[in-house]
Amino acid sequence: MDYFSAMDISASGMTTQRFRLDTVALNMANASTTRSINGGPYRRQQVILGERAMQPTFNQMLAREQGLRYAGVEVVQIQEDDSPPRLVLEPGHPDADARGFVRYPNINPVGEMVILLEAVRLYEANVRALNAGKEMALRALQI
Amino acid sequence: MIENLGGVTSQVAWLALDALSLRHQVISHNIANAETPGFVPKRLEFSQQLHTLVNSLGGGAAALAGTPGFTHEIDRMREELRAGAFTNAHTDQVVEIDMEMVDLTANVLQYRSIIEAQSKRGDLLRMAIRERSV
Amino acid sequence: MAIEGIGAASAITPPAIPGTQAAQPAAGSGFDMWLQAQLNTVNDQIMTGESNVRKLATGEEGNLHEVMISLEKAKLSFELILAVRNKSLEAYQEMMRMQI
Numbered sequence: 001m002d003y004f005s006a007m008d009i010s011a012s013g014m015t016t017q018r019f020r021l022d023t024v025a026l027n028m029a030n031a032s033t034t035r036s037i038n039g040g041p042y043r044r045q046q047v048i049l050g051e052r053a054m055q056p057t058f059n060q061m062l063a064r065e066q067g068l069r070y071a072g073v074e075v076v077q078i079q080e081d082d083s084p085p086r087l088v089l090e091p092g093h094p095d096a097d098a099r100g101f102v103r104y105p106n107i108n109p110v111g112e113m114v115i116l117l118e119a120v121r122l123y124e125a126n127v128r129a130l131n132a133g134k135e136m137a138l139r140a141l142q143i
Numbered sequence: 144m145i146e147n148l149g150g151v152t153s154q155v156a157w158l159a160l161d162a163l164s165l166r167h168q169v170i171s172h173n174i175a176n177a178e179t180p181g182f183v184p185k186r187l188e189f190s191q192q193l194h195t196l197v198n199s200l201g202g203g204a205a206a207l208a209g210t211p212g213f214t215h216e217i218d219r220m221r222e223e224l225r226a227g228a229f230t231n232a233h234t235d236q237v238v239e240i241d242m243e244m245v246d247l248t249a250n251v252l253q254y255r256s257i258i259e260a261q262s263k264r265g266d267l268l269r270m271a272i273r274e275r276s277v
Numbered sequence: 278m279a280i281e282g283i284g285a286a287s288a289i290t291p292p293a294i295p296g297t298q299a300a301q302p303a304a305g306s307g308f309d310m311w312l313q314a315q316l317n318t319v320n321d322q323i324m325t326g327e328s329n330v331r332k333l334a335t336g337e338e339g340n341l342h343e344v345m346i347s348l349e350k351a352k353l354s355f356e357l358i359l360a361v362r363n364k365s366l367e368a369y370q371e372m373m374r375m376q377i
Contacts, residue, residue, distance in 0.1 A: 129170065260345070
């Protein structure tokens with residue numbers, strides 16, 4: 001019926017949630033990184049998701065199947081968090097500034113864990129949706 | 144005759160399956176976008192129209208055979224369904240993942256039960272055609 | 278042509294065997310009345326099944342088991358009446374084959 005089947009929709013959900021999971025892992029791993037590749041402390045990465053829509057193909061427009069272009073979700077952007085870094089007083093640290101403060105990444109472990117749990121839950125929900133679609137297709141084979 | 148052995152009931156049943164299959168896509172889409180900022184959940188709302196269409200036939204055994212007009216109506220509804228006429232965006236709501244999961248399960252069950260019912264009806268017709276019970 | 282309900286079939290009457298007028302059973306013999314009644318019952322059950330399936334498709338019927346049971350009833354009743362019909366036909370054909 002559509003170019004993107006229901007299974008692709010669920011797959012997109014699974015992919016994006018995995019991506020969020022990976023981003024959390026990346027953030028947690030770099031929670032104390034004071035020297036990032038671009039200089040300065042590591043900046044927290046944030047995944048922005050967006051609804052995905054498929055442009056109808058010419059054939060589909062001919063057949064007047066324009067309305068339904070549900071294609072799930074996609075990662076729109078990976079944004080760096082602009083909030084100011086955490087300042088910790090460590091005068092002996094090689095990266096300390098003139099006043100003895102070290103700038104650490106602005107990562108809140110609790111916040112990251114919340115995102116982690118949410119991503120896992122949504123991943124599971126998308127797996128269920130995928131299985132439901134698979135079950136329906138298998139049943140239809142038995143008509 | 145061969146074209147329409149199942150009559151009205153089969154036409155309605157297959158159209159319902161189309162709607163349920165589409166509803167599954169809509170629900171999957173909602174689940175995939177459960178945490179997408181600004182996303183508006185969508186719903187497929189079709190049963191009212193189908194109900195009206197079936198009632199328009201009236202009662203009686205002759206009505207079950209269907210008419211060319213009815214078949215035309217069914218085809219028209221199928222077109223509208225595919226074009227998204229019955230998919231509504233609920234701008235006042237957010238995605239509630241629990242409700243979506245419940246809808247998902249109910250949808251699968253409805254789908255399976257219609258297929259099962261059609262299978263039984265087919266068995267009966269087959270019995271009549273073959274003049275034996277297997 | 279559409280598939281009509283079973284009720285459209287005419288009632289079966291026992292064949293008149295020539296030369297045995299004396300043995301004619303009374304008008305409205307038990308068997309054909311019984312058969313007609315059974316046919317009507319099967320027809321009603323099939324109609325109920327059809328109606329239930331339509332209700333299921335439009336989402337009206339919440340009781341899944343009712344739909345399935347009514348369909349199964351119709352199927353079994355039809356199977357029974359089919360068996361009766363086949364046996365009757367067989368008996369008739371055997372009678373016709375008999376050498377007098």
